[in-house]
Amino acid sequence: MPAYEFALQHPGRTCGVVCLGIPFNPAPISFDAIMPEGFYILRWREPGRAEADFGRFDVRRVVRTIYVLFAGAEIPIAKEGQEIMDLADLSTPLPEWFTEEDLDAYAKLYEKSGFGYPLKMPYRSMHKLPNRLDAKFQVPVFMVMGEKDYAFKFPGFETAMRGGVMDNFMPDLKITYIPEGSHFVQEQLPEQVNDLLLGFLRDHPSAA
Template sequence: MTEISHRFVESASGLRMHVAEAGTGPLVLLLHGFPESWYSWRHQLTALAEAGYHAVAPDQRGYGRTGGPEEVEKYTIPHLVGDALGLIPALGAQDAVVVGHDWGAPVAWASAQFRPDLVRGVVGLSVPPGPRSTAAPTAVLRHLFGEAYYMLYFQQRGVPEAELQRDVRAGLRRLLGGRGEFGAAGVPLVPEGGGFLDIFRDPEVLPDWLTEEDLDFYAAEFEEHGFARPLNWYRNLDRSWELTAAWQGARITPPALLVAGERDVVVANRAAQDGIDRLAEFVPDLRDVVWLPDTGHWTQQERPKEVNEALIAFLAGL
């Protein structure tokens, strides 16, 4: 059976990053989301290795054994893209296919947009790409969803991390294993006087894709390293928007694939569906959009077999 190994690699960005890896061959970078780590790709690392690829899943900036700076402003999209693309030469490769889930998806899409010479293919799970907005993201979110939208709640310093760190395992159990109460708006809104975790029901039993051992791993990671630095990704929405003005109107040109769950709140709203319908304008070499039935937000963990098949088919077609 293929084994996953671990080491530290210094990205060209200057950040020393913990990576999990398996296999040899063309490089495939797997970028996790919030609140996760390399571990969210445990099923893909071995499958991709057995298919003939060098699969590498880093703990991204601010997470796990990679850690990162304390300064909030050092978690912008240019920083995150620099970390990911900086791993390519550090791993001895000339280019890579970049795959991202949740927050990792915007990093993957931006990597392909910024440096198509380094990215020979890009895959987004859960989060589709979109053109740069004409106004600051927090203003757009406030206009669309109001102040209760969870990303705006995360703009506060200290409050959300205190909530998430109060009982790390119980919070992750609700967030990863529970069902969200999204109401008529269909988006995650923090209830008045409550917190982010109040959006989710505590599950009586864990879903079949999430074991107690999985939960133990995630809980141990965040109990040791905390949530402040991962939350800094959200606190740079506007700063990242300001720093990426040079890419206003720029398209994503490498071959691309989008994979999403039909029950994923990120793509279940009308605005997201409209954006996906128009993706070919922004991503001219979009090879496919794969919809996974009865699948929520934690795409590659909920449906590892289907995701592995979609990834391997996409890679084989490059």
């Protein structure tokens, strides 16, 4: 989202935009109207809600649960009486491409930084995004999207993506779908994603 906004505000300082998994959205989405109360974005945008939920566990357990949930093909939605961290436990295996060593490294980083900024951006800042209904990107845009990304379960998401909605704002747009890719496609299939990004840069030398 920051890359899209930067490209629109500073086209003269932008050679191209590459995005992994997050499409351009010209107007803030009202998730209250389309998703149940237990939807993770609705929960995490509420000040203190995620902090209390995460605070029940150590940092490693929180990071582990996030990777288990968000690497899946289903939208994380808590039922009444549940919090998001209750949707997976230690019996649920990590994604096969995410090792215990990866988890240790990530946990150490979050032990230093905490989760404050990841909650603020984007979950508690979405309502501040401006309307960009008249947006017109002046640079090439490349998007890589995993077809197993849970985002495809959002109401209207797949129709919009497959229907070419982004083309209305991006005259020079390319989207590549990776069949087995999850929401963490760049971590799951790094060599394939790197090859795609390098290919985009080769095809657009000014963006390199």
